[in-house]
Amino acid sequence: xxxxxxxxxxxxxxxxxxxxxxxxxxxxxxxxxxxxxxxxxxxxxxxxxxxxxxxxxxxxxxxxxxxxxxxxxxxxxxxxxxxxxxxxxxxxxxxxxxxxxxxxxxxxxxxxxxxxxxxxxxxxxxxxxxxxxxxxxxxxxxxxxxxxxxxxxxxxxxxxxxxxxxxxxxxxxxxxxxxxxxxxxxxxxxxxxxxxxxxxxxxxxxxxxxxxxxxxxxxxxxxxxxxxxxxxxxxxxxxxxxxxxxxxxxxxxxxxxxxxxxxxxxxxxxxxxxxxxxxxxxxxxxxxxxxxxxxxxxxxxxxxxxxxxxxxx
Ligand code: BDR
Ligand code: CA
Numbered sequence: 001x002x003x004x005x006x007x008x009x010x011x012x013x014x015x016x017x018x019x020x021x022x023x024x025x026x027x028x029x030x031x032x033x034x035x036x037x038x039x040x041x042x043x044x045x046x047x048x049x050x051x052x053x054x055x056x057x058x059x060x061x062x063x064x065x066x067x068x069x070x071x072x073x074x075x076x077x078x079x080x081x082x083x084x085x086x087x088x089x090x091x092x093x094x095x096x097x098x099x100x101x102x103x104x105x106x107x108x109x110x111x112x113x114x115x116x117x118x119x120x121x122x123x124x125x126x127x128x129x130x131x132x133x134x135x136x137x138x139x140x141x142x143x144x145x146x147x148x149x150x151x152x153x154x155x156x157x158x159x160x161x162x163x164x165x166x167x168x169x170x171x172x173x174x175x176x177x178x179x180x181x182x183x184x185x186x187x188x189x190x191x192x193x194x195x196x197x198x199x200x201x202x203x204x205x206x207x208x209x210x211x212x213x214x215x216x217x218x219x220x221x222x223x224x225x226x227x228x229x230x231x232x233x234x235x236x237x238x239x240x241x242x243x244x245x246x247x248x249x250x251x252x253x254x255x256x257x258x259x260x261x262x263x264x265x266x267x268x269x270x271x272x273x274x275x276x277x278x279x280x281x282x283x284x285x286x287x288x289x290x291x292x293x294x295x296x297x298x299x300x301x302x303x304x305x306x307x308x309x310x311x312x313x
Contacts (some may be wrong), residue, residue, distance in 0.1 A: 016127045
């Protein structure tokens with residue numbers, strides 16, 4: 001099988017960084033056409049810088065990195081420095097990137113790539129708010145039928161929310177964008193908090209990253225060291241949840257994940273529930289399923305894969 005062509009749409013973020021590293025370490029399964037950045041965990045100037053920091057850490061400065069939308073479709077930007085630190089990539093001390101941003105807007109790159117490749121051969125991997133993807137769908141509606149699949153991190157059902165009692169961060173920041181994506185008719189795979197909260201970097205798993213004794217292994221250990229304090233305090237969990245790497249791990253080893261094909265609607269109005277992913281997990285409506293909503297993973301298999309692949313960089 002030739003590698004799957006993907007575009008990573010991202011707001012790095014320590015867990016975004018690990019997701020990108022996993023993809024770049026797996027050229028047999030994944031060909032990264034480009035990385036498109038969006039405002040989310042931190043403002044766009046930082047996410048588009050951090051993505052380049054990560055490419056250079058991986059030794060892949062040739063991957064084109066584009067800046068995209070700097071704010072949600074119709075709302076003020078909400079950021080998450082309280083989780084990710086003021087740079088978005090707090091933890092390791094990584095050098096500023098030498099590589100320049102690619103010319104052009106991320107949204108135009110997404111449209112051009114989908115039109116340039118045969119239909120059904122490019123997968124989009126959003127790891128942040130869905131602003132770039134929704135803008136591309138609005139600007140070029142023809143691309144909806146050309147996308148192979150959208151595999152995204154966002155939402156929650158059993159875990160309900162992390163940024164509000166009922167909403168997960170990526171969906172909450174731009175619910176109108178998420179609504180457009182979930183209504184696009186494109187095949188969607190969702191990695192919600194229900195599964196990502198089971199991908200926890202426990203102490204032995206963090207030690208395994210550090211024991212790689214490489215710049216990548218050390219940086220990932222330091223990132224997860226930093227990132228874990230928030231979830232440890234909040235949930236009393238064993239370590240940092242690696243939300244976004246669930247997306248790139250799924251592309252390599254879908255057998256590690258299980259879920260249900262259900263209808264997912266996005267709440268865009270609710271005073272208390274803005275950004276909620278209303279997943280019909282129990283099939284109590286006749287709404288047509290529009291997404292594979294993942295609920296569980298083989299966590300040991302996931303961390304074995306991640307550690308082995310990071311060791312290749
Ligand atoms: C998501 O929000 C961000 O903070 C993480 O990078 C992840 O994409 C988890 O809710
Ligand atoms: Ca993210």
